[in-house]
Amino acid sequence: MSDQTITITRPDDWHLHLRDGDMLRGILPETARHFGRAIIMPNLIPPVVSADDARAYRDRILAARPEGSGFTPLMTLYLTDRTDPSDVRAAFADGVVNAVKYYPAGATTNSDSGVTDIKNVMPVLETMAEIGLTLCIHGESTDHSVDIFDREAAFIDTTLDPLRRALPELNITSEHITTKNMVDYVLSQDKNHGATITTHHLMINRNDMLVGGIRPHYYCLPIVKREEHRQALRAVATSGDSRFFLGTDSAPHADPTKEAACGCAGCFTATNTISCLAQVFEDEGALDKLEGFASLHGPAHYGLPANSDTITLTRQDTPVDYPETIATDAGSVTVFNPLVPLHWRVG
Numbered sequence: 309m310s311d312q313t314i315t316i317t318r319p320d321d322w323h324l325h326l327r328d329g330d331m332l333r334g335i336l337p338e339t340a341r342h343f344g345r346a347i348i349m350p351n352l353i354p355p356v357v358s359a360d361d362a363r364a365y366r367d368r369i370l371a372a373r374p375e376g377s378g379f380t381p382l383m384t385l386y387l388t389d390r391t392d393p394s395d396v397r398a399a400f401a402d403g404v405v406n407a408v409k410y411y412p413a414g415a416t417t418n419s420d421s422g423v424t425d426i427k428n429v430m431p432v433l434e435t436m437a438e439i440g441l442t443l444c445i446h447g448e449s450t451d452h453s454v455d456i457f458d459r460e461a462a463f464i465d466t467t468l469d470p471l472r473r474a475l476p477e478l479n480i481t482s483e484h485i486t487t488k489n490m491v492d493y494v495l496s497q498d499k500n501h502g503a504t505i506t507t508h509h510l511m512i513n514r515n516d517m518l519v520g521g522i523r524p525h526y527y528c529l530p531i532v533k534r535e536e537h538r539q540a541l542r543a544v545a546t547s548g549d550s551r552f553f554l555g556t557d558s559a560p561h562a563d564p565t566k567e568a569a570c571g572c573a574g575c576f577t578a579t580n581t582i583s584c585l586a587q588v589f590e591d592e593g594a595l596d597k598l599e600g601f602a603s604l605h606g607p608a609h610y611g612l613p614a615n616s617d618t619i620t621l622t623r624q625d626t627p628v629d630y631p632e633t634i635a636t637d638a639g640s641v642t643v644f645n646p647l648v649p650l651h652w653r654v655g
């Protein structure tokens with residue numbers, strides 16, 4: 309019997325950390341191998357705040373692409389309390405940026421320059437609504453009295469819903485959603501609101517991170533939640549609903565900075581994401597929905613055409629091999645372990 313294959317429009321990654329310098333050069337091939345485009349997060353040190361920063365960073369990414377790669381980075385600006393609406397307008401008119409990124413100050417890795425109060429950025433957000441520029445949101449409360457597992461749900465009430473009501477014309481991407489609460493909120497919104505879901509939040513729950521020993525490579529933000537939340541994410545990701553699409557949040561950190569007394573947040577999934585997703589969609593009996601989630605819903609949300617080429621996935625009985633770590637000149641980076649055998653390879 310011949311191997312089962314499926315061919316889908318080439319996927320894009322609508323939330324990706326590529327870093328810079330040696331790390332960028334080391335890990336970019338992992339994404340460029342399978343993905344056509346990616347929304348590139350601006351949380352460098354210092355952050356990507358201006359059109360000039362974004363242009364220069366885009367040039368460094370393009371220069372780091374493997375020979376012959378057609379991978380296209382879609383750039384974002386890091387929103388701060390001091391962002392000038394006219395700069396954002398000019399950057400969008402120049403075609404340099406596809407989105408603006410809102411980090412609540414202190415919410416996650418390299419977010420110290422983030423927004424301290426949404427009121428401070430309303431003029432920028434009003435300009436974005438007017439010109440049709442998308443706001444990507446790391447949606448977690450930064451209130452220290454809120455439990456880390458409740459921070460996404462709290463953000464809906466304190467910030468996201470008031471913002472949606474104040475500016476319904478602003479196109480928003482709620483990123484790396486992790487809870488049933490957020491799934492339900494997205495489902496309640498019928499326009500200008502999409503959500504990305506990561507590979508790892510579809511595959512692991514908080515027991516996988518904490519039972520039998522603490523596993524730092526599963527520590528990311530927003531933190532992985534209870535099984536019922538993972539089930540809600542799997543159900544909606546495989547449902548075919550076009551409001552939900554892939555944003556891997558693949559976030560490399562050199563291994564010693566994760567395997568530490570105070571380890572960094574981020575899972576590195578670029579290498580095996582497509583195999584992982586095919587496994588999830590097969591296990592949910594929804595392989596026919598994979599193309600929508602990975603390749604079609606994202607471009608539609610951003611007002612872009614889907615990629616014009618395809619990738620083919622082949623199912624094999626023996627589990628596929630992938631490297632445990634990626635060696636870079638900035639140190640080795642551990643690849644996400646999905647805890648189940650993967651049977652789909654690209655090619």
Ligand SMILES: NC(=O)N[C@@H](CC(=O)O)C(=O)O
Binds near residue numbers: 418527528559560573
């Ligand atoms: N997801 C993470 O755990 N980490 C991201 C930041 C982010 O997306 O919040 C990073 O930059 O390392």
Ligand SMILES: [Zn+2]
Binds near residue numbers: 446529
């Ligand atoms: Zn984030």
Ligand SMILES: [Zn+2]
Binds near residue numbers: 323324325349557559
């Ligand atoms: Zn991220």
